[in-house]
């Protein structure tokens with residue numbers, strides 16, 4: 283199918299893009315990599331009156347240092363640039379490990395982290411990681427700016443806390459702390475397909491080798507990316523071994539509400555979530571021990 287007619291403007295400045303978004307609100311869509319937007323327009327699931335192309339806004343792309351041990355990734359940063367960036371591999375190992383699971387190289391050449399987060403597909407890897415890492419998202423409009431905690435950003439399937447006049451300009455994430463390990467794993471039918479379920483786990487150890495902090499995020503386990511907070515808390519202060527991992531995996535299975543699909547029933551998704559949680563936690567612990 284072909285998209286419904288629309289106006290197209292290649293914005294020259296962020297201010298111009300925000301001015302147009304303020305004018306048209308929900309009738310306007312930003313065009314980033316186009317890898318989600320264009321297919322939905324071709325199926326006429328989305329019929330914007332105007333596309334505001336942000337690809338010329340170079341200041342929206344790239345990775346820079348944030349306050350303290352935090353990293354800021356510009357919304358227009360392409361997956362492929364992140365995937366190939368050695369500093370990202372070192373400072374954000376979860377992102378580095380998950381990126382090869384996102385679609386295919388052709389899509390990663392164009393797709394952007396901002397477009398992916400704003401699209402808010404619950405099966406998508408990056409939203410689960412941003413939630414697992416307790417990231418923050420920076421939104422701007424013609425009249426102001428604000429930071430939104432990742433936990434508050436994803437409000438439903440394909441729905442975010444961004445107002446109709448707002449643009450996502452960057453995402454801020456904490457870098458991997460000392461004595462920590464992380465692991466991302468997913469099951470999908472074929473390489474590059476959306477995950478049936480995916481799990482992002484981080485573990486930080488104290489000087490005695492006990493768990494100081496553990497966080498577990500899941501994709502395709504509910505309407506929004508899920509933070510399995512109780513499962514993470516259950517590990518705090520304990521030496522993590524097989525029984526602790528088993529307990530955390532069971533808590534994850536109890537906490538999620540996957541939607542089920544023709545490819546995987548809810549029960550199968552719940553089963554996979556438990557298996558992947560156990561494996562990802564074990565790998566994250568092992569990596570944390572090596573780092574310590």
Ligand SMILES: Cc1cc2nc3c(=O)[nH]c(=O)nc-3n(C[C@H](O)[C@H](O)[C@H](O)COP(=O)(O)OP(=O)(O)OC[C@H]3O[C@@H](n4cnc5c(N)ncnc54)[C@H](O)[C@@H]3O)c2cc1C
Pocket residue numbers: 311312313314315316317318319320321357358383384385386389392393394395396397398399400401405406407408444448449450451474475476477
């Ligand atoms: C075959 C195929 C397989 C895929 N597999 C996966 C997968 O396994 N995992 C996965 O996560 N994704 C997958 N995707 C989706 C892909 O990751 C998309 O590229 C990504 O979700 C959107 O990024 P984009 O830059 O292309 O955004 P676009 O398609 O340009 O935009 C997506 C939405 O976000 C809005 N938007 C874009 N930028 C901003 C901004 N800065 N501020 C506010 N709103 C903005 C747009 O208006 C639009 O509504 C797949 C896509 C295809 C076609």
